Amino acid sequence: MKPADTRIYLASKSPRRRELLRQIGVDFELLMLRDQSPRGGPDVSEEVHPGERAGDYVVRVTREKAEYAAQIMLLRRLPVRPVLAADTTVVIDDRILGKPADRNEAMDMLRLLSGRTHQVITSVALHHDDQLHQLTQVSEVSFATLTKDMMRAYCNTSEPYDKAGGYGVQGLASVFISRIDGSYTGIMGLPLHETAQLLGRAGISVL
Numbered sequence: 028m029k030p031a032d033t034r035i036y037l038a039s040k041s042p043r044r045r046e047l048l049r050q051i052g053v054d055f056e057l058l059m060l061r062d063q064s065p066r067g068g069p070d071v072s073e074e075v076h077p078g079e080r081a082g083d084y085v086v087r088v089t090r091e092k093a094e095y096a097a098q099i100m101l102l103r104r105l106p107v108r109p110v111l112a113a114d115t116t117v118v119i120d121d122r123i124l125g126k127p128a129d130r131n132e133a134m135d136m137l138r139l140l141s142g143r144t145h146q147v148i149t150s151v152a153l154h155h156d157d158q159l160h161q162l163t164q165v166s167e168v169s170f171a172t173l174t175k176d177m178m179r180a181y182c183n184t185s186e187p188y189d190k191a192g193g194y195g196v197q198g199l200a201s202v203f204i205s206r207i208d209g210s211y212t213g214i215m216g217l218p219l220h221e222t223a224q225l226l227g228r229a230g231i232s233v234l
């Protein structure tokens with residue numbers, strides 16, 4: 028039996044993160060940041076600082092998302108609960124690939140990833156009792172060599188556009204991936220092993 032109040036806030040607009048959290052039966056409600064802050068301002072900026080390394084960047088942005096969300100919870104006088112946030116970044120040749128803005132950018136990203144191995148880094152943070160607990164997961168993903176036709180066909184779908192690196196492991200791009208060394212759920216946006224560890228620290232047991 029789970030204790031009565033084990034509900035958390037998920038500070039994310041990513042449908043994948045919701046799906047993954049549901050997969051392990053976590054009771055959550057969404058805490059949306061964008062356009063809902065008290066001043067109607069933007070949510071956490073995802074700009075990379077000059078000279079910032081990918082791993083440091085993901086850890087910082089995740090921490091900022093969780094801390095900002097915890098502030099929003101207090102400012103809106105919402106019931107106090109643990110707040111979960113995450114960030115995913117695709118890295119190749121020390122370059123951080125964000126979400127492609129358009130078809131050209133999506134094609135460029137696929138060209139860069141084709142026939143090579145890249146890293147997907149996802150950091151997850153839980154704000155609980157005025158403390159931040161954070162874990163970061165790194166996966167290596169190898170892509171087969173892609174033909175122009177494959178890249179074009181993929182960019183004609185909606186799949187590349189709201190995802191870091193311009194692809195989603197959970198969709199059609201699965202046929203591009205020849206090898207994964209790491210965490211499938213981490214690549215998708217929320218590493219469930221690490222997430223369960225963090226929830227455990229807040230006294231929320233998944234099993």
Ligand SMILES: Cc1cn([C@H]2C[C@H](O)[C@@H](COP(=O)(O)OP(=O)(O)OP(=O)(O)O)O2)c(=O)[nH]c1=O
Pocket residue numbers: 038039040041042043044073113114115116117147189190191192194195196197214215216
């Ligand atoms: C590499 C990869 C990324 N993604 C997604 C996960 C994230 O939603 C997105 C990376 O962007 P993020 O900035 O991590 O997350 P987000 O802006 O979508 O959501 P939020 O900040 O509100 O939590 O890319 C996949 O769905 N599959 C993949 O294989």
